[in-house]
Amino acid sequence: xxxxVSDYMRSYEAxxxxxxxxxxxxxxxxxxxxxxxxxxxxxxxxxxxxxxxxEAMLATVDSLMNCGLEIRxxxxxxxxxxxxxxxxxxxxxxxxxxxxxxxxxxxxxxFSSHFDEICVFDARMxxxxxxxxxxQYLLWRQEDAHRNAxxxxxxxxxxxxxxxxxxxxxxxxGASRSQKNELLFERGINFNEVPEWQKRxxxxxxxxFLKEGFNPxxxxxxxxxxxxxxxxxxxxxxxxxxxxxxxxLRP
Ligand SMILES: Nc1nc2c(ncn2[C@@H]2O[C@H](COP(=O)(O)OP(=O)(O)OP(=O)(O)O)[C@@H](O)[C@H]2O)c(=O)[nH]1
Ligand SMILES: [Mg+2]
Numbered sequence: 001x002x003x004x005v006s007d008y009m010r011s012y013e014a015x016x017x018x019x020x021x022x023x024x025x026x027x028x029x030x031x032x033x034x035x036x037x038x039x040x041x042x043x044x045x046x047x048x049x050x051x052x053x054x055e056a057m058l059a060t061v062d063s064l065m066n067c068g069l070e071i072r073x074x075x076x077x078x079x080x081x082x083x084x085x086x087x088x089x090x091x092x093x094x095x096x097x098x099x100x101x102x103x104x105x106x107x108x109x110x111f112s113s114h115f116d117e118i119c120v121f122d123a124r125m126x127x128x129x130x131x132x133x134x135x136q137y138l139l140w141r142q143e144d145a146h147r148n149a150x151x152x153x154x155x156x157x158x159x160x161x162x163x164x165x166x167x168x169x170x171x172x173x174g175a176s177r178s179q180k181n182e183l184l185f186e187r188g189i190n191f192n193e194v195p196e197w198q199k200r201x202x203x204x205x206x207x208x209f210l211k212e213g214f215n216p217x218x219x220x221x222x223x224x225x226x227x228x229x230x231x232x233x234x235x236x237x238x239x240x241x242x243x244x245x246x247x248x249l250r251p
Contacts, residue, residue: 012154014053014101015106016027016097017096018095018096018097019093019094019095019096020094020099020125020127021094021127022087022088022094023087024087024127024128024129025084025085025087025127025129025130025131025133025134026084026085026087026089026094026099026125026126026127026208027082027083027084027125027126027127027128027134027137027171028080028082028083028085028087028099028100028103028123028124028125028126029080029081029082029083029123029124029126029141030080030083030103030104030107030121030122031079031080031081031121031122031123032079032080032111032119032120032121033119033121033146034120035079035119035120035148038117038119039053039079041241047152047156047159048052048149048152048153048155048156048198049149049152049195049198051229054076054197054198054202056111056115056235057076057079057111058076058202058204058231059079059110059114060076060081060107060110060111060114061074061076061081061083062202062204062229063106064081064083064103064106064107064110065083065103065204065206065229066229067103067106068091069084069085069099069102069103070085070086070088070090070146071084071085071206072084072085072086072205072206072248072249073138073203073205073248073249074203074204074247075138075141075201075202076111076201076202076204077141077142077144077145077148077200077201077202078145078148078186078201080105080141081121081133082137082138083103084134084138084140085099085250088250096109096125099123099125100123100125101123103123104120104121104122104123105172107121107123108120109123109242119231122187123247125134131246131250132242132243132246134239134245134249135242135243135246135249136242137244138203138241138245139238139241139242139245141201142200142201142235142237142241144201145198145199145200145201146199147177149194149198149199150177150180150181150191150199151172151180153166153180153184153189153191153194154172154175154183154184155169155172155182157184157187157189158171158172158183161187166241196233196234196235197233200237200241201235202231202232202233202235203231203232203235203245203248204229204230204231204232205226205229205230205232205248206228206229206230207228207229207230208225208226209225209226209227209228210224210225210226211223211224211225212222
């Protein structure tokens, strides 16, 4: 009887257990839940972008890249983080639920302790066939950052003039890219001069370096390969960005 219960309970569990096949690039996107409210609370962050917020996202990325999974590359923009896991990673038997819950849990816990407040990230998985598709995916996220930044600047420029949230949104409804650029230009904001991290996001990659040490037995200076995380806050665009990503993805 006992065995029977355990068997069918396990079959209920197994019903939602999916594994990502070997060789596919597990790409995870985490996104802050309800961060529109979180970022507005008490006017703690500058609008539309705040460097302290972006740096907290980058610190969260560092903690994720050190959490035991072989994450080759990460990108963050606004309240989202994309993580590209090595196609050879075997941890957790490549189980989707386990990987997503561990990463979302890690990001939520780290970000919450950073701000001393409960903050939650959701997570989704894309299993991409090759590095070309990964670079295409990241370019898509970068271009999404650009679109959202332009809209956010236009929205907050109108709000600063005294328009209500509803009227500012209404005024921007159906406005083209060039109309939003023009609206900003008329108000003294040149969107071309907005910092790159706001329009494109930032990446974090591993870099290898030679670390100098001393061998007390032989009394010799020795060098060993080590790796460290490096933030890339000036991303290139379009095909150059795709080439850059492909180079970072090479082992
Ligand atoms: N003030 C400020 N807000 C930011 C910054 N970066 C991101 N945000 C806000 O974070 C929100 C992210 O958008 P969404 O993820 O679509 O919205 P959300 O409220 O998190 O909703 P869900 O993700 O669906 O739960 C936007 O409202 C942005 O204004 C920042 O640097 N400063
Ligand atoms: Mg969000």
